[in-house]
Amino acid sequence: MRFEQSGVFALNFVSSPGSGKTQLLVRTISDLKDRFPISVIEGDQQTSNDAERIRATGVSALQINTGKGCHLDAHMVSRALAELTVAPSSLLFIENVGNLVCPAAFDLGEAHKVVVLSVTEGEDKPLKYPEMFAASDLMLLNKSDLLPHVEFDVGRCLANALKVNPDLQTLVVSARTGEGMAAFYAWIEARAARAAARSARAAAAK
Amino acid sequence: MRFEQSGVFALNFVSSPGSGKTQLLVRTISDLKDRFPISVIEGDQQTSNDAERIRATGVSALQINTGKGCHLDAHMVSRALAELTVAPSSLLFIENVGNLVCPAAFDLGEAHKVVVLSVTEGEDKPLKYPEMFAASDLMLLNKSDLLPHVEFDVGRCLANALKVNPDLQTLVVSARTGEGMAAFYAWIEARAARAAARSARAAAAK
Numbered sequence: 001m002r003f004e005q006s007g008v009f010a011l012n013f014v015s016s017p018g019s020g021k022t023q024l025l026v027r028t029i030s031d032l033k034d035r036f037p038i039s040v041i042e043g044d045q046q047t048s049n050d051a052e053r054i055r056a057t058g059v060s061a062l063q064i065n066t067g068k069g070c071h072l073d074a075h076m077v078s079r080a081l082a083e084l085t086v087a088p089s090s091l092l093f094i095e096n097v098g099n100l101v102c103p104a105a106f107d108l109g110e111a112h113k114v115v116v117l118s119v120t121e122g123e124d125k126p127l128k129y130p131e132m133f134a135a136s137d138l139m140l141l142n143k144s145d146l147l148p149h150v151e152f153d154v155g156r157c158l159a160n161a162l163k164v165n166p167d168l169q170t171l172v173v174s175a176r177t178g179e180g181m182a183a184f185y186a187w188i189e190a191r192a193a194r195a196a197a198r199s200a201r202a203a204a205a206k
Numbered sequence: 207m208r209f210e211q212s213g214v215f216a217l218n219f220v221s222s223p224g225s226g227k228t229q230l231l232v233r234t235i236s237d238l239k240d241r242f243p244i245s246v247i248e249g250d251q252q253t254s255n256d257a258e259r260i261r262a263t264g265v266s267a268l269q270i271n272t273g274k275g276c277h278l279d280a281h282m283v284s285r286a287l288a289e290l291t292v293a294p295s296s297l298l299f300i301e302n303v304g305n306l307v308c309p310a311a312f313d314l315g316e317a318h319k320v321v322v323l324s325v326t327e328g329e330d331k332p333l334k335y336p337e338m339f340a341a342s343d344l345m346l347l348n349k350s351d352l353l354p355h356v357e358f359d360v361g362r363c364l365a366n367a368l369k370v371n372p373d374l375q376t377l378v379v380s381a382r383t384g385e386g387m388a389a390f391y392a393w394i395e396a397r398a399a400r401a402a403a404r405s406a407r408a409a410a411a412k
Contacts, residue, residue, distance in 0.1 A: 158377065158389035166396035169375050170389075171364065179361060183376075186365035190372035 002109045003092060007199050009192035010092040012110035014132060016125075017098030019118045020142045022050045024175035025093055029057045032185060036192070037090035041080050043072040043097045050095060060084055071102035074109060089196060091188070100129040111195055112136070118143040119150055123157035130164040138169045140184060145174040208315045209298060213405050215398035216298040218316035220338060222331075223304030225324045226348045228256045230381035231299055235263045238391060242398070243296035247286050249278040249303045256301060266290055277308035280315060295402060297394070306335040317401055318342070324349040325356055329363035336370040344375045346390060351380040 003010035013021050022042075029038050040061040042050040051063035062084040064076050072094065086092050094110060096103040104113075115136035117125055120143060126133040133139065139161055141154065158170050169187070173180035209216035219227050228248075235244050246267040248256040257269035268290040270282050278300065292298050300316060302309040310319075321342035323331055326349060332339040339345065345367055347360065364376050375393070379386035 153388075155379070155386040155388040158386070159392035162389055162392040163396055166393060166400060167375075169373075170377070172378070173361070180364070182359075182361040183364035183368055186368040187372060190369055194372060 003086075004111060004195050004199050005202070006086075007088040007196060008086055008090055008092050009188070009195050010094060010108070010110040011188070012094045012096060012103075012108050012113045013116060014096045014100070014103045014113055014136065015098060015116035015118075016100050016121060019098070019116045019121065020175050021095050021098070021116050022053055024116060024140065024142060024173070025095060026053060026057055027175045027178065027181060028093070028184070028188075029054065029059055031181065032091070032188070033057065033059055035189075037087040039084055039086050039090065039092055041072070041077060041084065041092070041094045043076075043095060045069070045097060066097055070097055070099045071106050072096050072108060073106050077108045091192065100125065100132050104129075104131040104135045111191065112138060114138045114140060116140045116142050117157070119146055119152040119154070119157075123153055123160060126157070126161040126164050133161050133164045133168065136165070136168065138171070138187065141170065141172045142175055144172050144179055145177045209292075210317060210401050210405050211408070212292075213294040213402060214292055214296055214298050215394070215401050216300060216314070216316040217394070218300045218302060218309075218314050218319045219322060220302045220306070220309045220319055220342065221304060221322035221324075222306050222327060225304070225322045225327065226381050227301050227304070227322050228259055230322060230346065230348060230379070231301060232259060232263055233381045233384065233387060234390070234394075235260065235265055235299070237387065238297070238394070239263065239265055241395075243293040245290055245292050245296065245298055247278070247283060247290065247298070247300045249282075249301060251275070251303060272303055275303070276305045277303050277312050278314060279312050283314045297398065306331065306338050310335075310337040310341045317397065318344060320344045320346060322346045322348050323363070323367075325352055325358040325360075325363075329359055329366060332363070332367040332370050339367050339370045339374065342371070342374065344377070344393065347376065347378045348381055350378050350385055351383045 038059045040054045042063045048063040051061040054061035062080045113136040244265045246260045248269045254269040257267040260267035268286045319342040
């Protein structure tokens with residue numbers, strides 16, 4: 001099932017472990033929850049720590065434990081939807097298992113994959129894990145507040161990402177300080193509005 | 207005529223006066239001229255200052271003076287091509303007249319419009335001149351070296367641009383220091399390679 005047909009704008013967040021995905025979601029939810037209904041699916045091999053952090057923002061979150069699995073798949077997401085109420089005209093954030101390989105190949109019905117890379121991980125990651133950067137429509141380069149303290153050339157990192165995917169949109173953000181996050185919210189709002197208009201037209205044409 | 211059919215990757219650079227387009231082209235040409243044949247068409251109401259700055263890099267440049275006109279059009283470009291030799295499998299940079307309004311509506315046969323905005327111009331320009339940002343595929347936010355000295359919120363500016371065009375790719379660069387330019391070059395190379403492959407396939411299919 002594609003979420004767009006039911007008026008839900010779904011983003012599938014992928015990254016290495018420790019890139020700051022959960023903190024990024026917590027900030028995004030806190031800043032957008034008055035404008036959109038939001039629900040979250042959390043994927044991890046074990047623990048429900050992340051779902052608890054998300055629920056503390058006041059939105060619904062369901063934790064999926066994949067056990068030995070290194071990614072979410074559409075079947076797991078579909079079972080999760082039996083337990084999680086996802087409102088029409090809402091945002092659904094899916095936080096995938098922290099892994100730059102396996103989740104690239106799995107379509108969860110999302111509108112876009114968003115790959116999160118942090119400035120502590122090195123500029124070469126897009127070249128080492130090209131499938132993930134090729135499968136994503138947006139890259140968030142997170143932890144920009146650490147740039148003065150690490151050796152990391154933003155231009156070189158973005159160059160590596162664009163070599164792998166010349167259509168990739170990129171934004172430099174800090175989920176901790178909020179730097180650059182306004183641009184990510186504008187991207188979400190503009191894309192969600194366009195998807196909603198498209199699904200309304202498709203429904204009217206039936 | 208679309209340039210892609212003849213294997214030429216053409217970019218149409220648009221901006222306000224003073225955004226640093228010519229300096230950006232001079233640096234780009236100096237850094238890429240050993241990898242690609244490059245030629246340049248310069249548009250200005252008067253003077254051939256810009257073409258002279260470009261020729262100093264060693265590539266061919268033709269100046270078009272538009273007189274009272276506020277933009278280049280396809281007819282002017284087509285006449286320019288009678289005088290300027292544009293090699294196959296080359297890059298053609300067209301620097302439009304400095305103006306954030308008129309050039310938006312004119313297709314010069316380019317692969318992409320690239321809008322250049324500088325951090326001294328204010329974050330609101332994409333909202334004030336939405337047609338230009340909607341018509342462009344890439345926005346270069348130039349003069350990033352001045353960020354410590356001006357009040358300019360990069361995130362807010364990119365948010366305004368994405369509101370107008372949610373598909374826009376954005377890069378923060380300094381043509382003066384070279385910061386971020388590697389990402390722009392990677393974008394050019396990856397896009398030019400893809401366009402060349404497409405035009406070779408189209409030629410083979412004939």
